[in-house]
Amino acid sequence: MTNKYEGLEIQEDINLASKTWTLQRIGWVVMLLIVISAVLGFTGGGGVAGINNMKVGGEAEGMQLEYERFLRWEAPAEFKVTLFDVQAPEQQLRFSKDFYEKLQVEQVVPEPKEVQVGKDYITYTFNSEGDEARMIFYLKPQQPGQLQVAVDNGRKKITLSQFVYP
Amino acid sequence: METVIRGLIVYVFLMLIFRISGKRTLYEATVFDFVLLLIIAETTQQALLGEDFSVTNGLVLIVTLLGTDIGLSLLKQRFKRLGHIIEGLPLVLMDNGELLHERMRKARVDEDDILESARELQGLQRLDQIKYAILEKDGKITIIPKEET
Numbered sequence: 001m002t003n004k005y006e007g008l009e010i011q012e013d014i015n016l017a018s019k020t021w022t023l024q025r026i027g028w029v030v031m032l033l034i035v036i037s038a039v040l041g042f043t044g045g046g047g048v049a050g051i052n053n054m055k056v057g058g059e060a061e062g063m064q065l066e067y068e069r070f071l072r073w074e075a076p077a078e079f080k081v082t083l084f085d086v087q088a089p090e091q092q093l094r095f096s097k098d099f100y101e102k103l104q105v106e107q108v109v110p111e112p113k114e115v116q117v118g119k120d121y122i123t124y125t126f127n128s129e130g131d132e133a134r135m136i137f138y139l140k141p142q143q144p145g146q147l148q149v150a151v152d153n154g155r156k157k158i159t160l161s162q163f164v165y166p
Numbered sequence: 167m168e169t170v171i172r173g174l175i176v177y178v179f180l181m182l183i184f185r186i187s188g189k190r191t192l193y194e195a196t197v198f199d200f201v202l203l204l205i206i207a208e209t210t211q212q213a214l215l216g217e218d219f220s221v222t223n224g225l226v227l228i229v230t231l232l233g234t235d236i237g238l239s240l241l242k243q244r245f246k247r248l249g250h251i252i253e254g255l256p257l258v259l260m261d262n263g264e265l266l267h268e269r270m271r272k273a274r275v276d277e278d279d280i281l282e283s284a285r286e287l288q289g290l291q292r293l294d295q296i297k298y299a300i301l302e303k304d305g306k307i308t309i310i311p312k313e314e315t
Contacts, residue, residue, distance in 0.1 A: 005261060008298055008310070013255050014269075020185075020254060021272045027186030074217055 044070035044165055056158055059084045063156045071164045073144045076106070079137040083153055086133050093135065094123045096150040102164070103147070107138040121152075168216075169223050173230035176214055181252065188274060253303050260299035263312065273301055283307035 034043075041047015049055075057064040066080040083091055090113070099105075100122045114125040126135060141147070144166035150159040214227055242249035259270050260280060270276060280299045284290040288309050298310040 005258060005298065008258070010256055010258065010300065012258060013250060014257075016250055016255060017257055017269075018272070024186050024188055027182075031186070 042070065044068060044072050045075070054160070056160060057156065061156050063151070063153050063158065065151060065158055065160065067160060067162065069162055071139075071141045071147070071162055073141050073164055073166050075141070077103075077139045077141065079139055081135045081137070081151065081153075083128075083133040083135075084131070086128050086131050089128060091126045091128045091133050092123055092154055093126070094121050094152040094154075096121055096148070096159075098147050099149045102141065102143055102145075104140040104142050105137055106140055109136045109138070169218075169226045170230045172214055172216065173227050174234060176210060177231060177234050180210065185252070185254075256303055257301045258298060259301050259307070260296055263294060263297055265293075275301060275307065280307055280309070284309045284311075 037043060038045075039047065041052030044052060047053065052068050052070050053066070054069050055064060055066050062084050064082040064084070066078075066082075068077055071077045081093060097120050100117070108124065110126060112124040113127050114123075116123045116125070124135075126133065141164040144164045147162040147164055148159065149162065150157060152158075215223060238252070242252065257269060257273060259266055259273070259275060265277065265280075277293065280296070281290075281293060283299070283306070284293075284296055288311050290296060290309065290311055295311055296309055297312045300308045300310075302308055
């Protein structure tokens with residue numbers, strides 16, 4: 001409470017005001033950092049390769065997975081699997097439990113021939129032709145938090161972790 | 167439960183973000199600011215409701231938001247200091263006809279803003295007719311004219 005202004009009854013607190021200004025400027029920097037990290041892909045939804053858009057495996061390993069490291073709760077996501085050097089007419093992909101418990105599989109392209117569920121996994125069987133097969137899973141995360149998915153095609157097993165933002 | 171948490175998070179977030187952007191941001195409502203506000207409102211609405219458009223969800227949310235608002239106003243009444251921190255206090259920008267430049271710079275107000283308020287509120291023409299200019303809590307600038315001698 002100050003009375004330094006003649007005839008003006010006003011409650012002013014210049015200390016609080018200057019603290020607010022400092023915090024505001026810090027806040028602006030934080031806002032800028034959030035925007036930059038979002039552009040880079042740390043908050044999901046596109047971004048620079050290697051931060052959000054991940055690719056693991058490759059032709060040498062027989063299987064490649066393309067996925068996003070950062071997902072968002074209830075926002076559509078994609079999971080792409082490419083199998084190389086395919087010989088058998090039937091291909092199996094086995095996913096660990098998190099895949100169907102924490103994600104909602106909206107659509108699988110191509111349509112799997114068979115889906116079987118076991119205690120800790122789910123197995124998709126696809127008909128294949130040629131020596132390369134590509135499957136796309138359209139997903140929707142059902143709960144926020146960490147997500148561990150193991151993908152096994154019988155020859156190679158890849159475990160990946162994703163994070164779902166609320 | 168999820169609705170209540172969503173409501174609380176968005177409430178606190180909006181309060182923080184508007185405090186951080188500074189009070190001038192909202193008051194200087196140009197056409198663009200108006201559009202910005204509409205976009206923020208639309209974005210917020212989706213974050214609040216998610217995919218659940220049921221009546222129950224809407225009602226719970228309204229009660230949560232209004233309840234938080236009432237609760238906060240009670241707290242502010244009880245703890246004056248809290249109110250000052252959340253809403254800020256008025257700030258004198260012109261003391262006895264003298265501009266306080268440092269404060270104006272920090273609060274992002276310039277002479278033109280003061281003159282605009284002087285014209286609008288008091289019908290004053292020049293800076294030297296103003297005794298006090300005060301940046302109020304809500305971002306408005308109030309003017310006290312010099313007494314005619």
